[in-house]
Amino acid sequence: MTTAELSTIPQLTVQKPGWGHILSVIARKEMTDAFRNRLFVVALMMLVGLTLIAISLGAVTVHQRVAEYQQSVQVLQNLGRTNIPPMPPLNPIAVSKNFINYLAMVGALLAMILGFTSINKERQAGTLNLILSRPVYRDQLLSGKMLGNAVLLALLMGAVGLVTWLALIVIGGVSLTSDQLIKLALTMGMSWLYLLTFFLLAMFFSLLVRQGNQALLLTVIVWLVFAFIFPQIGDTMDLDNQIPGGFFASLGLDRAGEQAALAKFKWYETVRDGVEELSPTKHYERISFALLGIKKEFADNTWQEVLNLKTVNLVGLLVPIVLLTSASYAVFLRQES
Amino acid sequence: MNAIALIARKEFQAAFRNRLFITITVLFLAMSILSVYIGSVTKRTELRVYNQTVASLTAQGVTALPPQPEIHTLTILSNLTEYVSIVGAILAVVLGYNALIEEKESGGLKLILSRPVYRDQLLTGKLLGNAAVIAVLLGLVFVFNLALLVLIGGIWPTLGEVGRLLSFVGLAFAYMLIFLSLAMLLSIRMQNSAAVFLVSLVAWMLLSFVIPQMAETMMANSTVINSISGATNQIPQDTAASQALNFLSPTWHLRSMGEQLLEAAPGSVILKTGTLIGHWLLTLFALLIPSIVFMAAGYITFLRDETLTLE
Numbered sequence: 001m002t003t004a005e006l007s008t009i010p011q012l013t014v015q016k017p018g019w020g021h022i023l024s025v026i027a028r029k030e031m032t033d034a035f036r037n038r039l040f041v042v043a044l045m046m047l048v049g050l051t052l053i054a055i056s057l058g059a060v061t062v063h064q065r066v067a068e069y070q071q072s073v074q075v076l077q078n079l080g081r082t083n084i085p086p087m088p089p090l091n092p093i094a095v096s097k098n099f100i101n102y103l104a105m106v107g108a109l110l111a112m113i114l115g116f117t118s119i120n121k122e123r124q125a126g127t128l129n130l131i132l133s134r135p136v137y138r139d140q141l142l143s144g145k146m147l148g149n150a151v152l153l154a155l156l157m158g159a160v161g162l163v164t165w166l167a168l169i170v171i172g173g174v175s176l177t178s179d180q181l182i183k184l185a186l187t188m189g190m191s192w193l194y195l196l197t198f199f200l201l202a203m204f205f206s207l208l209v210r211q212g213n214q215a216l217l218l219t220v221i222v223w224l225v226f227a228f229i230f231p232q233i234g235d236t237m238d239l240d241n242q243i244p245g246g247f248f249a250s251l252g253l254d255r256a257g258e259q260a261a262l263a264k265f266k267w268y269e270t271v272r273d274g275v276e277e278l279s280p281t282k283h284y285e286r287i288s289f290a291l292l293g294i295k296k297e298f299a300d301n302t303w304q305e306v307l308n309l310k311t312v313n314l315v316g317l318l319v320p321i322v323l324l325t326s327a328s329y330a331v332f333l334r335q336e337s
Numbered sequence: 338m339n340a341i342a343l344i345a346r347k348e349f350q351a352a353f354r355n356r357l358f359i360t361i362t363v364l365f366l367a368m369s370i371l372s373v374y375i376g377s378v379t380k381r382t383e384l385r386v387y388n389q390t391v392a393s394l395t396a397q398g399v400t401a402l403p404p405q406p407e408i409h410t411l412t413i414l415s416n417l418t419e420y421v422s423i424v425g426a427i428l429a430v431v432l433g434y435n436a437l438i439e440e441k442e443s444g445g446l447k448l449i450l451s452r453p454v455y456r457d458q459l460l461t462g463k464l465l466g467n468a469a470v471i472a473v474l475l476g477l478v479f480v481f482n483l484a485l486l487v488l489i490g491g492i493w494p495t496l497g498e499v500g501r502l503l504s505f506v507g508l509a510f511a512y513m514l515i516f517l518s519l520a521m522l523l524s525i526r527m528q529n530s531a532a533v534f535l536v537s538l539v540a541w542m543l544l545s546f547v548i549p550q551m552a553e554t555m556m557a558n559s560t561v562i563n564s565i566s567g568a569t570n571q572i573p574q575d576t577a578a579s580q581a582l583n584f585l586s587p588t589w590h591l592r593s594m595g596e597q598l599l600e601a602a603p604g605s606v607i608l609k610t611g612t613l614i615g616h617w618l619l620t621l622f623a624l625l626i627p628s629i630v631f632m633a634a635g636y637i638t639f640l641r642d643e644t645l646t647l648e
Binding site: 038043109212223233247268 | 532
């Protein structure tokens with residue numbers, strides 16, 4: 001074939017897919033893959049089941065309290081009384097307390113399953129090398145995987161928040177104020193950050209350790225230490241936990257008396273607090289209990305005030321996410337396939 | 338040498354060649370040391386806070402002083418219940434799933450079964466070997482804790498207290514056996530090692546945390562009024578529903594008996610030996626039932642399993 005003939009052949013132009021397209025393809029695949037993973041589905045069903053039970057029981061309690069008040073009002077009106085006492089303060093979003101506890105355990109496990117399978121499935125099937133031989137950069141692959149799973153977890157948390165809201169309206173018979181609604185949404189946001197931490201932890205170890213089982217075990221050990229052992233040490237060191245009903249109450253001390261007594265043991269409280277602050281679980285618990293008003297001292301604060309007061313805990317939730325994301329990129333981008 | 342003993346010995350040696358197992362073991366022992374240290378620091382601080390409060394009350398001329406908090410020797414070790422129920426259970430799961438799944442994946446299982454070894458001998462050997470690993474570990478925990486009690490706490494335990502600690506270690510063995518046999522049963526039935534580990538983890542979580550937490554929500558609060566300050570206090574009380582739920586959780590059995598044995602539960606120090614032995618036997622029975630069920634299911638499944646298929 002002559003050069004003149006060659007020039008007449010129409011040129012094939014291969015358009016390289018855009019950054020956004022690659023990301024969305026990988027992210028969508030992650031989301032559909034998750035629902036094909038039986039273990040994820042089992043853990044998801046367990047979490048959803050427990051959440052529904054916890055929220056329904058909580059909503060029933062709210063309904064009972066409202067009904068009891070209305071009944072007393074009715075009795076007073078029948079007696080001809082006009083000075084009806086106002087309804088005692090009711091904090092309907094505190095019904096999520098048990099859900100927070102379940103999420104800290106089952107939710108974290110769910111996130112770890114996602115993080116582990118996200119990398120391990122590709123390694124086992126040999127598709128990691130295959131994908132990387134295509135025009136996909138390593139950082140694009142990792143970002144797509146993180147994005148897909150982060151969206152999946154966000155959708156899950158959004159759904160739980162929505163169910164809580166609906167259960168309170170339908171079963172509890174109470175509507176939330178805009179401040180309570182924002183607090184509930186923020187709690188779901190914090191739950192999402194918490195789950196993301198454990199997803200990233202599992203992903204990081206799966207990238208770092210090529211042997212899948214070892215990666216999984218390491219993830220679980222780190223999780224045990226940070227989510228159970230550190231908070232447990234903190235609880236043990238809490239003097240008030242030593243006696244049922246409280247150590248300070250047994251001495252006849254109120255909150256002010258307790259603080260005055262502890263003033264001379266500042267080093268002890270600092271060590272205890274330091275151990276607890278190493279745990280993302282404790283940060284999550286502290287900020288969400290404040291937002292939901294489970295910790296009584298925050299019940300009257302607006303959501304902005306709670307966020308201001310609990311900034312340390314928000315930072316405590318964000319730091320591991322930033323560290324684990326950076327470490328995952330650093331490990332994966334330098335890895336030789 | 339007898340086939341069972343040979344397999345058991347191999348299991349025992351293999352466990353100590355597994356780096357991850359050694360890591361968790363070190364963590365377990367480290368937790369045990371830390372637990373004694375934290376326990377003794379907490380108790381000392383508690384006593385100092387009490388002395389300081391009494392001094393300030395006396396200076397104010399108050400005559401009705403609060404009673405001194407009860408501090409018992411074994412309370413310093415009471416955190417051990419938590420570490421056994423968390424790290425101990427995971428350690429048993431790791432042992433159980435390593436026992437069969439690796440040989441299944443590497444093809445070693447077929448090779449062993451083609452030799453003159455019966456399936457029940459193989460399973461018994463593996464169970465005994467891994468149970469011996471757990472026993473040795475708990476033995477170490479027992480010795481460590483007693484030594485640390487003397488070295489860190491500066492307390493010489495009485496014979497009765499040593500007996501209490503030993504009884505707790507016995508229960509811990511029965512508790513860890515549940516997770517060992519569960520992980521072994523799952524690794525007989527399942528093909529994927531990661532799935533075995535994760536399913537065991539889900540079961541542990543359900544038994545150890547979810548069930549006791551559900552039971553906690555079903556407790557009733559009773560209000561106690563402090564005779565000196567008049568401050569009211571809420572103390573959770575068991576209800577029939579919460580007790581029924583807790584009964585399903587081996588972790589609750591271990592914790593509840595552990596608190597009695599390690600003198601952390603109120604009134605547990607004055608319990609008569611006979612009563613304590615009665616409670617201990619009941620708890621041991623409750624802890625052994627799940628292991629027996631899992632082991633029986635494991636034998637039935639493994640003996641009927643077809644490893645070689647004719648084409």
